Each structure stands twice: as C-alpha cells, then as structure tokens.
Amino acid sequence: MVLDALEHPIVLAPMAGGPSTPSLAGAVSDAGGLGFLALGYLTAEAADEQIAELRGLTDRAFGVNLFVPGQASDPDSFAPYVERLRRAGLQLGEPRFDDDGWDSKLALILDRRPAVASFTFGCPSSEVVSTLRSAGVEVWVTVTSADEARLAAERGADVLIAQGAEAGGHRASFDNRIDMPVYGLLALLQLVTAAVGLPVVATGGIATAVAVAGVLSAGAVAAQIGTAFMLAPEAGTVPALREAVASGRPTELTRAFTGRLARGIQNRFMDEYGADAPAAYPEIHNVTAPLRGAARKAGDGESFNLWAGEAHALAEALPAGELTVALAEDARR
Amino acid sequence: MVLDALEHPIVLAPMAGGPSTPSLAGAVSDAGGLGFLALGYLTAEAADEQIAELRGLTDRAFGVNLFVPGQASDPDSFAPYVERLRRAGLQLGEPRFDDDGWDSKLALILDRRPAVASFTFGCPSSEVVSTLRSAGVEVWVTVTSADEARLAAERGADVLIAQGAEAGGHRASFDNRIDMPVYGLLALLQLVTAAVGLPVVATGGIATAVAVAGVLSAGAVAAQIGTAFMLAPEAGTVPALREAVASGRPTELTRAFTGRLARGIQNRFMDEYGADAPAAYPEIHNVTAPLRGAARKAGDGESFNLWAGEAHALAEALPAGELTVALAEDARR
Numbered sequence: 001m002v003l004d005a006l007e008h009p010i011v012l013a014p015m016a017g018g019p020s021t022p023s024l025a026g027a028v029s030d031a032g033g034l035g036f037l038a039l040g041y042l043t044a045e046a047a048d049e050q051i052a053e054l055r056g057l058t059d060r061a062f063g064v065n066l067f068v069p070g071q072a073s074d075p076d077s078f079a080p081y082v083e084r085l086r087r088a089g090l091q092l093g094e095p096r097f098d099d100d101g102w103d104s105k106l107a108l109i110l111d112r113r114p115a116v117a118s119f120t121f122g123c124p125s126s127e128v129v130s131t132l133r134s135a136g137v138e139v140w141v142t143v144t145s146a147d148e149a150r151l152a153a154e155r156g157a158d159v160l161i162a163q164g165a166e167a168g169g170h171r172a173s174f175d176n177r178i179d180m181p182v183y184g185l186l187a188l189l190q191l192v193t194a195a196v197g198l199p200v201v202a203t204g205g206i207a208t209a210v211a212v213a214g215v216l217s218a219g220a221v222a223a224q225i226g227t228a229f230m231l232a233p234e235a236g237t238v239p240a241l242r243e244a245v246a247s248g249r250p251t252e253l254t255r256a257f258t259g260r261l262a263r264g265i266q267n268r269f270m271d272e273y274g275a276d277a278p279a280a281y282p283e284i285h286n287v288t289a290p291l292r293g294a295a296r297k298a299g300d301g302e303s304f305n306l307w308a309g310e311a312h313a314l315a316e317a318l319p320a321g322e323l324t325v326a327l328a329e330d331a332r333r
Numbered sequence: 334m335v336l337d338a339l340e341h342p343i344v345l346a347p348m349a350g351g352p353s354t355p356s357l358a359g360a361v362s363d364a365g366g367l368g369f370l371a372l373g374y375l376t377a378e379a380a381d382e383q384i385a386e387l388r389g390l391t392d393r394a395f396g397v398n399l400f401v402p403g404q405a406s407d408p409d410s411f412a413p414y415v416e417r418l419r420r421a422g423l424q425l426g427e428p429r430f431d432d433d434g435w436d437s438k439l440a441l442i443l444d445r446r447p448a449v450a451s452f453t454f455g456c457p458s459s460e461v462v463s464t465l466r467s468a469g470v471e472v473w474v475t476v477t478s479a480d481e482a483r484l485a486a487e488r489g490a491d492v493l494i495a496q497g498a499e500a501g502g503h504r505a506s507f508d509n510r511i512d513m514p515v516y517g518l519l520a521l522l523q524l525v526t527a528a529v530g531l532p533v534v535a536t537g538g539i540a541t542a543v544a545v546a547g548v549l550s551a552g553a554v555a556a557q558i559g560t561a562f563m564l565a566p567e568a569g570t571v572p573a574l575r576e577a578v579a580s581g582r583p584t585e586l587t588r589a590f591t592g593r594l595a596r597g598i599q600n601r602f603m604d605e606y607g608a609d610a611p612a613a614y615p616e617i618h619n620v621t622a623p624l625r626g627a628a629r630k631a632g633d634g635e636s637f638n639l640w641a642g643e644a645h646a647l648a649e650a651l652p653a654g655e656l657t658v659a660l661a662e663d664a665r666r
Contacts, residue, residue, distance in 0.1 A: 146581075146646075165498065166517035181583035184499035184517035186547055187538030187643035194541075194647060205520030208527075210552045214519055218547025248479075250514035310520035313479075314527060 002061050002115045002138050003159065003199060003221055007032025008328030010212070011201055012320075013226030014038035014065035014118065015169060015307070018241070018296075022050050024234040024320050026057030031321035033328070034222075035062040036118070044104035051112050061115035063140065066106070068122030069099035070176060073280035078259065081278050082287055091290045095283040110135050118142060118161060120172040121260075121281075129156040142172035142203075144188065145181055146195040153196040161224055162192045166205025168227045168251070168309035170262040176279045180261070182253070186218060193219045207311035209330030216331065225327070227309040231317040240301035241308075248313045257292065257305040259284025265312065268302035335394050335448045335471055336492065336532060336554055340365030341661035343545070344534055345653075346559030347371035347398035347451065348502060348640070351574070351629075355383050356567040357653050359390030364654035366661070367555075368395040369451070377437035384445050394448035396473065399439070401455030402432035403509060406613035411592065414611050415620055424623045428616040443468050451475060451494060453505040454593075454614075462489040475505035475536075477521065478514055479528040486529040494557055495525045499538025501560045501584070501642035503595040509612045513594070515586070519551060526552045540644035542663030549664065558660070560642040564650040573634035574641075581646045590625065590638040592617030598645065601635035 003009070010033035014020055017040070025035030037054060039047040047064070054062060075095070082095055106128065109117050117132055118140035124132075129139045133156065141152035142161040149160055151174070163172045164185025173180045183191065185204040192200055202215035203224035212223045230237045230245050237245070244265045251263050256273040260281035264270065277284065295303035316323065336342070343366035347353055350373070358368030370387060372380040380397075387395060408428070415428055439461065442450050450465055451473035457465075462472045466489065474485035475494040482493055484507070496505045497518025506513045516524065518537040525533055535548035536557035545556045563570045563578050570578070577598045584596050589606040593614035597603060610617065628636035649656065 164517055164519070166520040181585075183643050184497055184538055185519050186497070186517070186544050187499040187540075189547070190538070190541050190544050190644050190647055193543070205517055205523070207520075208523050210526070210550070211519050211523050214522070214547045214551025217543070217550035219543045252514075310516050311523050314523055 001158070001199070002034065005061070006034055006222070008324055009216060009222035010034070010324050010328050011222050011224040012036045012229060013203055013224045014040070015226050015230070016040035016065070019230050019235045019237045021234060021236045022054040022057060024229060024232060024236070025054050025062050027232070027234050027320035028229070028324050029058045029060040029062050031324035033324040034116070037062065037064045039064050039105055040067040040100060040120070044101050044108050047105055048108055048112070051114065063116030063118055064109060064114045065118045065120060066102070066109070067100045068119050068124060069102050070121060070281065072097035073259070073283055078278045078280035078283055081276055081284065084276060085273070085287065091294055093286045093289045095280070096286045097283055098286070100282070109137060113137055116140055120170065122174045123148070123152045123155055123157070126155045133158070140201070143192065144171060144173045145183060146191040148174050149192040149196045153198055157198065159199050159201060160192060160196065161201045161203055162188045162220070164188050164202070164204030166310040167203055168263050168312065169307040170258070170260055171253070176260050176281050178279050185215070189215065189218050189220060205310045207309070207314040209327050211311070212327050212331035227312045228315045229320055229323065230308065231315045232320040232323060234320045238296050240296070240299045241306055244301055244306045245308050245312045245315050251308055251310055251312065255279060255284070257285070257288050258282065262305070262307060263309065265306035265308050267306055269304070334491070334532070335367065338394070339367055339555070341657055342549060342555035343367070343657050343661050344555050344557040345369045345562060346536060346557045347373070348559050348563070349373035349398070352563050352568045352570045354567060354569045355387040355390060357562060357565060357569070358387050358395050360565070360567050360653035361562070361657050362391045362393040362395050364657035366657040367449070370395065370397045372397050372438055373400040373433060373453070377434050377441050380438055381441055381445070384447065396449030396451055397442060397447045398451045398453060399435070399442070400433045401452050401457060402435050403454060403614065405430035406592070406616055411611045411613035411616055414609055414617065417609060418606070418620065424627055426619045426622045428613070429619045430616055431619070433615070442470060446470055449473055453503065455507045456481070456485045456488055456490070459488045466491070473534070476525065477504060477506045478516060479524040481507050482525040482529045486531055490531065492532050492534060493525060493529065494534045494536055495521045495553070497521050497535070497537030499643040500536055501596050501645065502640040503591070503593055504586070509593050509614050511612050518548070522548065522551050522553060538643040540642070540647040542660050544644070545660050545664035560645045561648045562653055562656065563641065564648045565653040565656060567653045571629050573629070573632045574639055577634055577639045578641050578645045578648050584641055584643055584645065588612060588617070590618070590621050591615065595638065595640060596642065598639035598641050600639055602637070
C-alpha cells in the first residue's frame with residue numbers, strides 16, 4: 001500500500017482546471033505526503049507532459065486523477081439554460097458531450113504507471129480496476145455515500161476517498177441527479193467505515209492540523225487536502241481566485257458553471273444563474289468554458305468558478321512542502 | 334465550568350417536540366454525561382414540571398434549551414404557501430407569530446437554576462447573559478458560523494455549541510434568511526476555534542465513538558449527540574420516527590414543516606412542499622402543527638417531520654446510560 005510508505009498522512013487533492021501543477025504535486029510528495037496530478041480536462045498528450053515533468057521533480061510516489069465519463073444529457077433538459085446565457089450576450093461554447101479522453105488517458109496510465117490512479121464522478125468497471133492493479137497501479141475511488149463505497153469495494157478498489165459536502169470543486173458522486181444525498185465529512189466517514197472494510201482517506205474542508213487530527217481519530221488513514229494548498233506558490237491558482245480564497249466569503253454548491261454540483265465561493269454568476277442551472281455535465285461545462293476562460297484571464301472573479309472548500313479562509317500562503325510537514329506534525333501533537 | 338466536572342465528554346442534544354424527556358436527560362446525566370431538556374414548544378408550566386421530574390431522577394447537573402425569539406414575518410411572504418396547503422385539504426392552524434414564552438421561561442430558569450441554559454435560533458442579549466451567569470447558570474450559545482461565534486463571545490457566553498450541517502432538526506442559525514451559509518461540522522469547528530477562544534462543544538451527525546474521538550481531536554471539548562439517542566427506551570421518539578431513524582433513508586434540509594431550515598429524513602410531505610416553503614418561523618410551524626400532530630398520532634411517517642441527523646442509520650437501540658458510557662469509553666481507546 002502506498003499509504004503505508006508515506007512519511008505523513010497528507011494527500012494532495014487533485015484540482016483540475018488550474019491549481020494542480022506538477023510542482024505542487026512534487027513538493028507534497030517530496031515533503032513526505034502524496035502529491036496528485038489532476039488529469040481531468042487535459043488531453044492525453046498534456047497529461048503525459050505533466051507526468052514527465054513531475055517525474056523530473058521527484059522520485060517519490062504520486063497519484064493521478066481521472067474523471068469517469070457519464071451519459072449524454074437530453075438537450076431539452078439544458079436548452080433553456082443555454083438560451084438564457086445566450087440572451088445575456090455571454091461568450092459561449094457548444095453544449096457538447098465528451099468522455100474527457102477516457103480511453104487514451106487510461107492507456108497513458110497503464111503505460112506510465114503512477115503509484116495511484118484515483119477516480120471521480122463514478123466507479124471504473126471491475127475490468128478496468130483489475131487491469132490497473134495488475135499493472136501495479138493502486139486504484140482509489142472517490143465516494144460520497146455508503147452505497148457508492150459498497151459498489152467501489154465490490155469492484156476491487158484498494159482505497160476509498162470519502163468526500164464530504166465541505167469539499168471545494170465538484171462533488172465526486174457517481175450520478176449527476178438533482179436529488180443525490182450530500183453528507184458532511186464526519187457523518188460520511190462513519191457511514192463509509194461502517195459499510196466497508198477498506199482504508200478510507202478523508203477529504204472536504206480539512207484546512208488545519210486539528211482537522212487532520214480529527215479525521216485520523218475518526219477512522220481515516222489519511223487526509224486529502226486541496227483548498228489549503230491553493231495559496232502555495234507552487235499552485236497554479238490565478239490571482240482573482242487567490243484573493244477570494246484568502247477572504248471570508250461564504251461558499252455554496254452550484255451547477256451554474258458546469259451542470260454538475262460543485263462548491264465555489266459565492267459570486268455574481270452563481271447568484272444570477274445558479275437557481276436555473278440544469279444537471280447536464282459536461283454539456284454546460286463546455287458551454288461556459290469560453291466565458292470562464294475570458295473572465296479568468298481578465299481577473300474578473302465575479303464571472304468564473306471560484307472553486308474552494310468551506311474552510312478556505314484558513315488557507316495559508318506557505319510553500320507546499322512546508323505546509324505538508326506542518327499539518328502532519330501539528331496533527332501528531 | 335460544568336464541562337470540567339463531567340465524567341464523560343458527552344452532552345445530550347435537546348430534541349424539542351417529542352424525543353427529549355426527563356428520563357432521557359436523567360439517564361445521560363446519571364451515566365456521567367450532561368443531560369439536556371428541550372424547553373422549546375413547552376409552556377412555562379410544562380417546562381417547570383419537566384425540570385421537577387428530572388430533579389426527582391438525578392442529583393447531577395443538567396442543561397435546558399430555549400428558543401430565542403425572532404421577528405414576525407411579512408404575511409405576503411407565506412400566504413401563497415399556506416393557501417397551497419389549504420387547497421390540499423390539510424388540517425391547518427393559524428400562521429401565528431409567537432415568542433415561545435420567552436420571558437416566562439427565562440424567569441423559570443432564573444428561579445430553578447439548572448447548571449446550564451443553552452440557546453438556539455439566536456444569541457440572548459448581554460443583559461440576559463449576565464443575569465443568568467450571576468444566578469449561577471452557565472450560558473451556552475449554539476452557533477453555525479464564525480460570525481455568530483464572535484457575537485456570542487462578545488455577549489459573554491461561557492461555551493459555544495458549534496452545530497454542523499449534519500445535525501438533525503432545526504438549524505440553530507441566528508437568522509432565518511434563505512441565504513444563510515451552511516457549514517459542515519469539521520469545517521465549522523476549525524473556523525469557530527480560529528475565531529474565538531471559548532470552549533466549543535461539537536454537534537451534528539455524531540453517532541459513533543469514532544466521531545466523538547474525531548471532534549475531540551479536532552479541538553472540541555465535548556460532543557453533543559441527539560439522533561444517536563433517539564432509539565433509546567427513555568426517548569419519547571414515536572414509533573414511525575423510530576422506524577425511519579433505523580432505516581438507511583437519506584435526510585434533507587427543508588423548510589416545509591416549520592418555515593425554518595431543518596434536517597429530516599426524506600418523506601412525501603417534504604418532497605411535495607419543500608420547494609415552495611417560505612422562511613417564516615414560527616408562522617409555518619403553527620400552520621402545520623395540527624396536521625403533524627395528527628400524522629404523528631396516526632403513525633403516518635410520510636406526513637410529519639422526521640427530524641434526524643445525517644448519520645441516523647447508525648443509531649442503536651440501547652439504554653441511554655449504557656450508550657453514554659460506551660461512546661465515551663470507545664472514543665478514549
């Protein structure tokens with residue numbers, strides 16, 4: 001088990017779409033935690049380059065994260081929302097379904113063999129799980145309920161990542177239905193450890209050493225941390241997002257940006273469009289990609305997704321390696 | 334401090350409207366935890382009888398909980414909802430504002446002097462806080478954000494109860510606005526302990542010893558537990574609610590029953606009316622009281638409020654004293 005060999009029970013959360021970088025992952029692995037690359041939204045070629053860059057930075061183990069593809073949505077379910085955005089004069093893309101390059105990225109992982117592959121938005125099939133394991137790649141599945149934990153255990157996952165409602169960015173739930181239950185981390189940890197015997201990594205709103213100590217005492221084997229690393233110099237967090245993370249502004253779950261439930265710091269776009277947003281991913285993600293990209297470039301924090309967890313105000317602008325060691329050592333005390 | 338003298342860091346949550354009984358509170362206090370009476374919804378006379386009954390059962394310390402009155406709501410804000418319920422032919426009460434007998438219950442507390450008075454739905458004024466403290470009654474204030482924690486500390490509270498989103502029953506937030514932020518327990522604990530130096534009791538979804546250990550490691554001085562005691566023989570939980578608590582059915586936050594956000598196990602009434610329910614408390618509480626009372630009596634679990642926390646499926650039907658000791662001792666291990 002990769003976790004058994006770690007110096008510190010600190011796992012970097014993959015943060016697709018910007019904050020994740022090879023240098024951030026390398027710094028966490030080098031400090032004795034487990035770095036992670038987010039391969040979501042990247043082409044297989046770009047993913048391969050990031051893996052190569054990370055291998056140039058550290059000899060230690062790291063993980064990579066993939067999005068499990070879902071089903072295309074009925075156009076009727078999202079057409080009114082797209083029409084509303086269009087009438088507002090926003091710069092839009094096409095409501096295209098895609099599988100985020102699933103086959104080519106799986107092939108890349110089998111070829112490059114990182115220590116861990118983790119999955120979000122679903123559970124890979126038993127065949128995929130066993131192929132990865134045979135290749136020496138540990139399979140971690142992100143779950144948001146006891147039912148998902150049972151399914152991942154049945155399919156042969158090595159480790160579960162229990163993602164609480166507090167987490168920033170997308171909910172990892174296997175389905176994108178409107179009525180998916182949303183559990184807080186501590187409730188979820190109890191339900192998941194009662195349901196299955198696998199090692200569980202806790203994630204969602206863990207920003208400080210006391211929270212690391214808390215989840216370890218509550219039965220987790222490690223803490224997966226994202227937002228608390230977003231202000232690190234190694235992170236790819238854009239300035240407007242850094243500013244929002246350092247503020248005390250509350251977060252909210254929204255489908256406004258991508259058609260999938262995700263937690264972000266409240267801003268004007270969420271306020272204006274959140275109530276009407278359909279469950280249609282990645283169609284809405286692809287529709288809003290141009291306007292989000294432009295807003296990000298312009299530093300307009302009211303118009304793109306400010307993904308962050310509930311405890312973002314406690315994030316510190318420290319080098320990632322230093323933070324990894326501090327979180328683990330203070331948690332031990 | 335009352336907490337310092339407890340044998341076990343286990344505090345019973347006040348569960349107004351049924352599950353709270355003097356025998357439940359007495360059993361928890363007698364076992365070395367801190368029992369609590371819910372005085373909400375009771376007349377001062379009934380509250381006095383419960384305090385007397387509890388004093389007949391235990392010599393140990395206990396707490397009582399009060400609802401802090403809010404503001405009357407604009408009738409326009411709730412009239413359409415009431416009309417909808419009326420058209421459905423339901424048995425309704427009047428949309429009456431009341432202060433839940435605030436003055437008379439405060440006077441009762443000053444007279445009977447329980448060890449602790451805790452508050453929900455708001456922070457008592459500095460004058461009320463200091464009057465209670467002068468009478469030897471510790472003041473605990475339930476908070477749901479760092480801002481509320483700061484206000485309670487400013488007004489002189491002795492202890493804060495940090496209520497996470499996972500908690501069953503009403504959210505304790507000081508305001509009943511639609512856009513109040515909702516923090517998971519572990520995120521809230523970090524934010525509250527970073528904001529103020531007071532002792533913090535953690536509550537919300539704590540159903541097992543590992544979660545008790547978790548919140549203690551995360552900086553809480555005790556765990557306040559409600560749902561996990563709902564199946565105890567001493568609890569006043571009605572049969573249809575016992576059945577729902579023992580099931581795996583998911584919970585949801587709703588305003589459908591009372592006009593204030595509360596977590597309950599999903600049922601037909603919530604599904605049917607939740608989306609339209611206004612923020613108007615206690616007006617809607619008073620409107621639905623007759624239909625809820627009738628459904629409770631008839632054992633119709635689809636039509637009354639099945640308040641329960643997110644980890645309710647882990648509740649065990651054990652005597653409350655036994656559960657208190659088991660939670661504390663297993664948490665220590």
